[in-house]
Amino acid sequence: MTRVIHTGDTHIGYQQYNSPDRRRDFLEAFRSVVEDAVADDVDAVIHAGDLFHDRRPGLVDLQGTVDVLRTLADADIPFLAVVGNHESKRDAQWLDLFADLGLATRLGAEPILVDDTAFYGLDFVPRSRRDDLTYDFDALPDEAAHASLVSHGLFEPFAHADWDTETALAESTVDFDAVLLGDNHTPDTAEVLDTWVTYCGSTERASASEREDRGYNLVDFEDDEVAISRRGLSSTREFVFVDVELADGEGIDRVQERVRQHDLADAVVIVTVEGEGRPIAPAAIEELAIDRGALVARVNDRRDLPDEDDDVSVSFANPDDAVRERIREMGLSNAALEIDETVRSDDLADSNVRDAVERRVRELLEDDESAFEPAPEREPGDEDVTTVADQLAEETVANGGTDQVDAADADRSANAADSEESAAHDPVEPTEDDAATGSADDADETDADTASLGDFA
Template identity: 80%
Template sequence: MAMTRVLHTGDTHIGYQQYNSPDRRQDFLEAFRDVVDDAVADDVDAVIHAGDLFHDRRPGLVDLQGTVEILRTLADADIPFLAVVGNHEGKRDAQWLDLFADLGLATRLGAEPELVDDVAVYGLDFVPRSRRDDLEYEFAPVPEAADHAALVSHGLFEPFAHADWDTERLLTESTVEFDAVLLGDNHKPDTAELHDTWVTYCGSTERASASEREDRGYNLVDFTDDAVSISRRGLTETREFVFVDVDLEDGEGVDRVQERVREYDLEDAVVIVTIDGEGRPITPATVETAAIDRGALIARVNDRRELPDDDEELSVRFADPDAAVRDRVRELGLSDAALELDETVRNDELVDSNVRETVERRVREILEEDTAAFDPAPEREPDDEDVTTVADQLAHGDEDSAETTTPEDETSDESADTASLGDFA
């Protein structure tokens, strides 16, 4: 029985300096390397990437060099790398993926099929919500040599949580009947069947948010003569996250928190301490510093309790004062565009004399992309751990920014009457 096996990955977010840590930035690149090494070891027929290869539209040179090196590993093994553009990395003009294609290291998927043995693979880049109603799902016909068809895309698709993309409409209006839809954007892996089509998320390859507690990994998708099967494989070398949940009883305080933290091996780990209950107020920096003294790479305390009114003064976390500022900004209900501008103003790498020019240019770009970009954001909580989609909404935000909103910061053209796949390829 003939079988075509592809490795389905996505949301690698290369270049994300999480917690402002260079080590964490390297972790995201190394996770991608681990995926590619697995692909070579298993001799898969293709690696399919479902968007957000990079965390930012302007990845650093070191991140680009590392990515090229990893992609060359695939090319040397004659394993094609097929990908679409996600919302984090999308640019208004040429994409980084186009550069990799020019170098012979990647293929950017679109309305024309790419054959992987007997599987025709199509692509649909991330499309802003404002343009989806006019989107026509027109794809080139499936080649006669293909027994299966698969679509790769990036976005929050139904029937999964936090969805804003009508998958049923996509499947019913598409000019191609797909056997599988391979998705990126939701960092939680999941699979469902809709209209006799398998729809699946591969999840992210590194924890881009403290809410992503499950192990990271990717999908293996097997296309056989009469079936499609999807299996999950975990990554074993990702940075260890230690989650310490403490429910303080009345009268308990920092001593109890420290006692719980000491129960774990913290060496080189990211430590996330979450506090609930009725106990006394604590100083997060005390716990964070103690964890780092015991070998933790990074330590963060999330105190989820509602403190009495007389204690509701702004508490600066001296272990990371910028995090305290970001926490407060997120509570203001600003639009995603406003959050991005706030991050630009506070960017230590930006020379003061360039701030005004940079902000003015970015405002023009944002309004050209989406006239509603500065509309107020919906209600959201800084500690909402249910939302695990999207790494974050800030160019260099901390671990919680993914937990507040869904992506809507890409190119849009409100004057267009009808959008077609060619507009996004």
């Protein structure tokens, strides 16, 4: 008898929701599978593709993967795998590197014998290239009692299928007892032409649509039978799904009430809103979940809410007006006003602004240090507030509107004014946008039809 773990779609390196913790979760899920393999003393771990989420995994992800694979090697458990669409490269694959290190075997047309079962491999093939694909495999070894094909793609009769399983089996030069697949993140099993065809599912949730527990398959090849069973991973990151159906008149209070009913500690929280209720502010709900200990919180409002105002009026502010208002509010010193004038001068090239400002500051320090004293407190509406921006505006009106001030000059002046104020404050660290993102590199470089189910997240 041959007993193997069939896993795949580990997507190591996926920084889901821009969270470093989620990135580590994907590696740790793979580690859990390997630890189970060692504990159960299985004959091999079969990986059906998408070991990595990207064809250019980071060094930390590579180091972590090597560390996990060494655990298998130390236990004398072979790691047999194919290449998925996410990690596929034009030249040598990462699996080839691991093979050179003695940590993996890349499956292909030549059978790899594990006890009495021969394993063959078929890497992901873009749909545009499948018409020319031949299913030619080397002959089954005499000592092999079973044969299994490992591949990556969306095969029939499962969801989102674009690969004809019957054609693959009928045209193959080997009669397979089982086809072990990756790419579809939902585990499932079917029988096609007297052959068991099975998906193991992903080891971590690559999208909020993957609500079922994550895990892998245990496959036993014994006598004339193939037995496939499912085992869940209990150590993966908890996802809390909060589904809210808002009745007419209900709003954010009802959603927040439902969120408070759950233990959110260290969980990824997905709030889905449907119904006829009032519009909600997703940011407020996500903030509540984070305050209650969630690692990540996302709100999906699936309602098609009507626009409150179909007639949208768009206008653009005058940059001179913006600068003028800002300078009034800041009460800048006379020196700052002169710097403002220097920066905004049409006669001064941008490349010379720095030197000109430095020279003017030196002159002011030598001639009149009082120029750097703050201006007296004044209200923006005071008539005696006069800035360089005001003077320029007056000159423009006096000249019949011909002396237009360039918007870029206004930006330079505003930045110069802001720099004087911001010098008295501590810098603020920018916040990272943690919207869920997908990498453009996830698809095949030459084909637009290489998406996997995980791409639909």
